[in-house]
Amino acid sequence: MAKKNIQWLESLDEAKSVAGKDGKLIFLDFFNPG
């Protein structure tokens, strides 16, 4: 079943840790904070 939202991380260090553990690439969206 589809998740309702993308579960974004907000820390590059955390993303690197998860990516290393899960064997995935990081998808980084630089967004305009407005």
Added chain:
Amino acid sequence: MDAVSYPHSSVIDFISSNLVPLRIASDHKELAPQFKVKWTPLLLLLDASGAELSRTMGFFPPEEFVPSLLLGMGKAQFDKGERPGAIKQFDLVLQDYPNSSSAPEAVYLKGVANYIETKDVNHLKNLYQSLKKDYPHSTWVARATPYSLL
């Protein structure tokens, strides 16, 4: 992206299953200069060390977004010399999103990857013929034109 593509179920499913999603404000004091952020949306694929593998700029509608990510993942593997894995990603683009703007480049790179793996020149000839037949208006036809002379 927030209003159209990120809420789309296919995008949520693909990113959640295949990637580690990270959002950083474009005015981040450390990371914006590090990644040379000049405009948004700016979308990057990084490896687990944080090294940049690919980047795209601008909006993607949902039907173009997933194939663009698959293509980027395939190109990242291609650049690392992991050609069998790259070919699988290019095949997914072509099987599931043959009408996307990512498809012609996937045809090209799949043919090149297969040629490097096998040294069979027919992969280069065939990629040109496929592009000419299926994507005649793509710039990738011109890029593959030399292979028509093999």
